[in-house]
Amino acid sequence: MVSYQGTFQPFDDSSFLACPPPFSRSRSDVQLRTYPSATISGYLQKYHPKFMFLVQLSKLDWQMADPSFRGTLFVPRENSIDESSLLVMDQSRARLIVKYHLLTDGTFPREVLSTSLFQQLETAVPGSPILAFWDQDRDAPSSFSERLCLNTSLNWVDEFDIACSNGLVHCIRRPMMPFEGAATTCLRSSSLY
Numbered sequence: 001m002v003s004y005q006g007t008f009q010p011f012d013d014s015s016f017l018a019c020p021p022p023f024s025r026s027r028s029d030v031q032l033r034t035y036p037s038a039t040i041s042g043y044l045q046k047y048h049p050k051f052m053f054l055v056q057l058s059k060l061d062w063q064m065a066d067p068s069f070r071g072t073l074f075v076p077r078e079n080s081i082d083e084s085s086l087l088v089m090d091q092s093r094a095r096l097i098v099k100y101h102l103l104t105d106g107t108f109p110r111e112v113l114s115t116s117l118f119q120q121l122e123t124a125v126p127g128s129p130i131l132a133f134w135d136q137d138r139d140a141p142s143s144f145s146e147r148l149c150l151n152t153s154l155n156w157v158d159e160f161d162i163a164c165s166n167g168l169v170h171c172i173r174r175p176m177m178p179f180e181g182a183a184t185t186c187l188r189s190s191s192l193y
Contacts, residue, residue: 033061038165040073041065050081051098058095060102064166071167072103074130074150077158080174099124100178107168110160113148128178151176 035041044052
């Protein structure tokens with residue numbers, strides 16, 4: 001499977017050792033761990049170390065490493081996460097951010113997300129859904145190209161359906177926050193209204 005950050009193949013490499021990203025070395029509250037191959041945690045550790053740092057800080061890494069877990073995770077691009085903010089992040093804020101990017105009610109591949117023009121996706125943060133809607137991609141060569149936007153037309157899914165043994169990962173342009181008035185922003189910025 002091709003990722004915007006390289007090729008992802010479910011790895012079975014028992015010799016893969018976790019190396020802490022440079023920004024995490026000053027944090028004693030995040031432990032160096034190795035995760036089961038091909039799980040969401042294993043994928044994050046290899047391809048998204050900044051977001052994995054937030055997952056570890058939030059103490060949700062065990063859930064995403066559990067082979068019996070079934071979920072969908074929206075992961076922001078590595079370059080959209082500011083390293084300096086990771087150094088001062090506390091556990092409760094990290095947990096809120098990670099849980100808002102996580103759908104725990106099963107896997108939601110692109111074909112399911114494509115069934116409706118607008119959807120409210122229930123996150124692991126009670127009462128804080130992600131508003132997903134299809135919007136025209138103004139940068140695409142075809143005038144009929146659409147992209148799945150999350151909460152605002154400025155944040156969309158870059159890559160769908162990265163398969164892990166315990167769920168799916170979708171790569172998005174930037175992190176999302178549950179308290180930004182998403183529904184109002186989304187409806188105003190949609191080309192449909």
